[in-house]
Amino acid sequence: MAKYYLAVDIGASSGRHMLASIENGKIVLEEMYRFKNQLVEKNGHLCWEIDRLFQEILNGIKACGKAGKIPYSMGIDTWGVDFVLLDKDDRILGDTVAYRDSRTEGMDKKVSEIVSEEELYARTGIQKQSFNTIYQLMAVKEQNPEYLDQAESWLMLPSYFKFLLTGQKKIEYTNASTTGLLNAKTRTWDMELIRELGLKESLFGEIFMPGTEVGNFTPEIQAEVGFDCKVILPATHDTGSAVLSVPMENGEGIYISSGTWSLMGVENKTPICTEESREENLTNEGGVDYRYRYLRNIMGLWIIQSIKRNLEDKYSFNDLERMARENSGFASRVDVNDARFMAPKNMIDAIQSYCRDTGQKVPESIGEVMQCAYASLAKCYAQSAGSIEKILCRKYDCIRIVGGGCQDGYLNELTARATGKTVYAGPVEATALGNVLAQLMADGTVADVEEARSFIRASFPIKKIEP
Ligand code: ADP
Numbered sequence: 001m002a003k004y005y006l007a008v009d010i011g012a013s014s015g016r017h018m019l020a021s022i023e024n025g026k027i028v029l030e031e032m033y034r035f036k037n038q039l040v041e042k043n044g045h046l047c048w049e050i051d052r053l054f055q056e057i058l059n060g061i062k063a064c065g066k067a068g069k070i071p072y073s074m075g076i077d078t079w080g081v082d083f084v085l086l087d088k089d090d091r092i093l094g095d096t097v098a099y100r101d102s103r104t105e106g107m108d109k110k111v112s113e114i115v116s117e118e119e120l121y122a123r124t125g126i127q128k129q130s131f132n133t134i135y136q137l138m139a140v141k142e143q144n145p146e147y148l149d150q151a152e153s154w155l156m157l158p159s160y161f162k163f164l165l166t167g168q169k170k171i172e173y174t175n176a177s178t179t180g181l182l183n184a185k186t187r188t189w190d191m192e193l194i195r196e197l198g199l200k201e202s203l204f205g206e207i208f209m210p211g212t213e214v215g216n217f218t219p220e221i222q223a224e225v226g227f228d229c230k231v232i233l234p235a236t237h238d239t240g241s242a243v244l245s246v247p248m249e250n251g252e253g254i255y256i257s258s259g260t261w262s263l264m265g266v267e268n269k270t271p272i273c274t275e276e277s278r279e280e281n282l283t284n285e286g287g288v289d290y291r292y293r294y295l296r297n298i299m300g301l302w303i304i305q306s307i308k309r310n311l312e313d314k315y316s317f318n319d320l321e322r323m324a325r326e327n328s329g330f331a332s333r334v335d336v337n338d339a340r341f342m343a344p345k346n347m348i349d350a351i352q353s354y355c356r357d358t359g360q361k362v363p364e365s366i367g368e369v370m371q372c373a374y375a376s377l378a379k380c381y382a383q384s385a386g387s388i389e390k391i392l393c394r395k396y397d398c399i400r401i402v403g404g405g406c407q408d409g410y411l412n413e414l415t416a417r418a419t420g421k422t423v424y425a426g427p428v429e430a431t432a433l434g435n436v437l438a439q440l441m442a443d444g445t446v447a448d449v450e451e452a453r454s455f456i457r458a459s460f461p462i463k464k465i466e467p
């Protein structure tokens, strides 16, 4: 009888239940359930559909039961930074506002009046981004102080979902590192910072490492899904899970975790919190085995997804790729990390307005818009590889791309060309695999990170794209 491990991986564009088992020394992955994720407007804010997402988690668990494949353990990961505040009865205070919402506007200034950006980076090592939890919590403090007053607990989204399954609240390290409230070197809450910001210290409790057992399903959940299962903490930050499954040898090399965001970086054993690093906008997120994800957050395939949505999903990703190829000579470029691309009403309008404002030819056809988006992403990848190489004083000859975006053949080619480096594409379900790997490490099937990655190399085909 096969032993199954269930990874529930929820990205900003979709969630999936991937069931893994081991056959002949290889990991076999089966998609049991997939659902859409999206931002919705609620009370004037961009929010997540938190109740529907939990219902989808249950639906996928039930799908495993229906197939007669009961997991031995399961883990949940999601995007970073977002959280809920719970009252004394464990009810969510307010809406589950999403990181793209504009509530954080001006919060960087409020924080910098208390602690300078230079000092904040020196302490936390986290790249400044408007949506970091630190700025979101400041927004709550300014706009809804009553929520902080009433809050008895604070949980990031994967831990909240696990709480609903098990009744146990456990904060996890890799995701906690995205808050901007952890000290990069001690890897624990920077309590002095939390105090200085006037946040509620009691909310920031013990931090648990990936591999920790959270608990079993509550009797109510068991009754609903029809079986019991052990819930484990993977790297609950999706990027942390994805990077665990990048098939690097000895932790060496540049990767891009390519999904809604493009997270491009390397793995380090110690954080780099220098001024030079801050100026290059590089972050030090905490990883499995305390390996730091030293990377830059790049706007990523959110741009492509949004264009597709603006075209009412009339075209597939393949159609859009083909139209871009047909316009490969179109030369206008945008800075993909410009704030206007964060949550525009219409991504095509935003790209056109950027080109107009910078005196470039405005893309008119879908193919021109797509070419501009693709080539601009590749240009940003090349600049980011340059920044990493500059700080680390070394050169890399290849880039490993994992995640849904590694299926985009045109972007892979443009990336190889723009960086002059060989691209290795795959695996597509890197995040779910990283989630599974943490479970395999928890039950002793896999000894360590190196063995985990060699397992990936042995199990999945990787595509090579020469520059
Ligand atoms: P997330 O987990 O952040 O929601 P994924 O890792 O699922 O993101 O990646 C989603 C992105 O992958 C899409 O926005 C799209 O750009 C790209 N993608 C997905 N499928 C394909 C495909 N068949 N061809 C090209 N690109 C694809």
Ligand code: LRH
Residues within 6 Å of the ligand: 011, 012, 078, 079, 080, 081, 099, 237, 238, 239, 259, 260, 261, 263, 297
């Ligand atoms: C990617 C990701 C990224 C975060 C962002 C909020 O899904 O987790 O690492 O910065 O979403």
